[in-house]
Amino acid sequence: MTTQQQEFEAATADVFNDADVDKDRAIAGRHWAVPDHELIGTATYESIRNFANGYGDDNPLFTDPAYAAGTRWGGQVAPPIMAAVVNTPLRGERPGKGERGGSYRGIHAFVSGGTWDWYRPIRPGDTLYSFGGLESVEEKSSEFAGRSVIRRNRKVKMNQNAEVVGVYRTLTVLTERKAAKSRAKYADVESPHYTDEDLARIDEIYAAETRRGADPRYIEDVAIGEALPPMVKGPLTTTDIIVFHAGGYGFVPYGLKTGRMAYQNRQRIPAFYVKNAHGVPDVAQRVHWDSEWAQQIGNPYAYDYGVLRECWMHHYLTDWAGDDGWVVSQHDEIRKFNYEGDTQFFSAEVSGKREEAGRQLVDIVFRAVNQRDEETMRGTASVSLPSREHGPALLPEVPADLQRSAIEMMTRHAELLRPAGH
Template sequence: MAIAFQFDTVIDEFLARSRELIGLESREDRPPRIGPAAANEPMPGERIRSLFTLDEDSIRRYARTIGDDNPLFTDPQYGRASIHGSQIAPGPILVHCRYPADHGASREHGYPLANFIGNVAWEFYDVVRPGTAVSTSKVLREVLEPRGARGGRILLLVCEVVYSDEFGKALAKAYGTLVQVPMKSMGESRAMPLESVDDSQLYERRPHRYQAGETEAILAGMQDEARRGAEPRYWEDVAVGEVLAPIVQPPYALPDALSYQSLHQGLVAGYGGGVLGRSFAPAYRAIKAGWGYPDFSRLHPVTQWPHTPGDEHEDAWLCGFRGQPLPFDFGIQRGQIPQRLIGNWAGDSGFCRKLSMAMGRPLFHGDALTVRGRVIAKRIDREGESGQRYHCAVVAMDAANQRGETVSRGYASVYLPSRGEGAPALPIPLARTPPYVPYDRHRSQEWF
C-alpha cells in the first residue's frame, strides 16, 4: 500500500506541476534565443522562428516519409503547371517546424510515465509553399485525467500550436494530445529498471508472419491506388456514402522510421534547443548532457550504452522501456499518412480544411496499413467576415493493420471545387487567428 501511495503521489505531483504550465509558451523544441533577449522567456502567443527550411527538396523528402509520391508535392515542374502555380507541401509537414505535443513537467530522472501521441487535429488556412519561413507558438491548454480503459490512470496533455508565415499570417493550427501512461514498473523515474522491462508490456504481440495471400493482397492494394490529380472532383458530383479508394502501405520497417527521424531530428531544434546529434560521439555527448529532458538517457540492456526515448521506437531491446513488445511506429508519422487518402480523392483543386486522426494501438514493425474513407456529409460553409462560400465534404477515415485491428480513426473536412463557383478561394479569409477549440470538441465528429 505504501508503494502504491508513493507512486500516486509522484503522479499527482506531475499533474500539479504540469497544470502550472497551462497558458505558457512551451519550452520544448524551440531554437536557442540569442542576444539581449536570450534570458527572457517568450510570451504566450509570441512567434518563434523554426529552424526547418521549406524548400523543394525538403518538401519532396517529407512527402516520401509518409509514402506520398504525388507530383504536386514531389515535382516542382508539375506544381508550376498546376492550379497552385508552384510545388506545394502536404499541410502536416508543419510538424517538422514544431512538434504538436507537449510533455508537461519534468524533473531530474523524470516521471514514471510512458508517453504516446493520442491525437492530432489540424485546421489549415492556406497551402504551404517552398520558401515559406515558418514561425510558431506552442501553448499547453489542457491537462486531463479521464477514466482509463483498463481501470488505471491515464493523463492527457493537450496543446495548441499556431504556425504562421514570415508576415504573421496563420497557415495552420494543430491541437496535439499526448497520452501519458503511469507505469509502476518504472519506479519513480522515466527510465524503467532493466529487470522490469519484460514484465511491463502494454500489448501481447509477436511479429506477423505473412502468408502468400496476404502479401499478394498488399501488393494489389498498392497497385490499385488511384490519384485524381489535375482532374477536378466537383462537389456536385460527390454523394454522401461515397467510398474513397483506399491506400495501402507495405509492412512498416526500420527505413520507414529512419526516413522520419532523419528529416525531423536531423534538421530541426531538439527539445532543449539546437540540433541533436544522432550518431557516434556527438550523440553520446548530447544524450549524457540530458538535452531537453533530465531523464533523456536510458541504458541499452545489451551494450549498456545510453540512448534517447526516441530510440525506443526502433530497437528491439529498447522498445520494452515504453511498454511495447516490438519496435513500433511514430504515431505522429502514422497520423499524417491519411492526408494521402484525402489528396488522392480530392485532386489538385481540393483543399483539406480540417484533418484529425486519433491513435489506437501502435503499428508494430512488420505491420501493413490500410486507410479507408467514406463521405458522411456535404454542406456549404461560410468563412470570414465576408461569408465566403466553400463547398465542403466530410470524410470519416479508419486505418487498420493486416490483422484487421484499428490503429487510428479520424475525420477530414475537404473544400472541393464547384461547377458554378470554381476552386476553393485561398487563403481562407481570417480577420484573426481563430480561438482555441477544446479537446472534447476538436476530437468529435461534430467539429468537422
C-alpha cells in the same frame, strides 16, 4: 528481469508527481514564442520533396516543380501537414521557471491523436515560426498504464509574413507504465508473418492506388456515403522509421544526436537516455526501432510514431482531393499501436456535404485496421473542393483574433532582432 529493465522500472514505476499536474493547470491557456529549431527551418524544393517521400507520398504537386507550375497554385507547394516539422526559433517572451508546467521526468509519453486546421500553403522559401502552449490537462486511469495524464497542446504555425499557415493540436498521453501488467496484456500479440499470398494482396492494393491529380474533383460529383478507394501502408519496418526521420522528422526538442552532440544532449536531458544491452546510454525513443527495448517496457515489438500515421492519413486525403482541392482540417485518434511488421489498411467514406462561408466542403470519416482486423486509427476530415457552379476551392479565413496574435508575436520577434539603440 534484466539489469536494463530493472533500471528502467525503478526510474519510471509510480513516479507521477502531483506538483507536475498542478504546474500544468496553472499555465493552461497561455502561449509563448517557440524557440525550437527543427531540422527544417525554411522550406525548400528538396525539403518538401524529401518530407513527402519520407511518408511514401510521390505526388508531383509536392515533388516536381515543373509539374506544379501548371496547377492552380502556380508552383510547388508542400503537403499542408509538413507544417508539423518546419520551424525556426521565434524570439519573444519565454515562460519563467515557475511557468513551464510539469517536467514529468522519467514518465513515458506518446501521441494519441491530433487535430489540424490549415489556412494556406507552404511554398519553397517560406520560413515557419510557432507560438503556442498547453491548452488543457486532465488525469485519467487506464487498464494499460494505470494513472495517466492527458495533455492537449496547441501550436500556431505562421510564415515570415506573419500569415497563419495552420494550427496543430496534439493529444499526448503520459503514463506510469506498469511493465509487468503491459506484458501480460500484450502477451498474445503474435509476431506477424506474411505468406507470398499475403504480400500479393498488399501489393495489389498498392498497384491499384490512384491519385486524383490534375483532374478536378468537383463537389457536384461527390455523393454522401461514397467510399474512397482503399490505401495501404506497410508492413512496417525499421527502414520506414529511418526514412521518416531522414525526411525531416527530428523529434525536437529531445532530438537524435551523435558523437559529442549526443554527450551534450545526455547532460541536458539525462532521463531521456537509458542504457542498452551493451551498457551504453541510448535514447528511450528507440522504442520505435528497437523491439528488445520495447519489450523491456511492456510492448511486444517496436512501434511507429503517431505523427507518421497522421501523415499517412493526410496522404490518403490529398490523393483523393486532387490538385484543385484543399484539406481544411483533419482530426485523428490513435486507437492501438502499430507494431513492426503490422500493415495498415485505410478506408473512408463521405459523411456529408455543406457550404460554409462560400466554401464547398465535403466531410469524411476514415479509419485504419491492421492485418489482425483491429481498428488502429479513426478520424474525420473536411475538404474544400472546386464547384462547377461556384468556382474554385476556397481556402478558409484565418480567425481575426488568431491573425492578430500572429502579427503581435512577429512584431515582438522583429523588435528583439533590432540592434540596441535602433
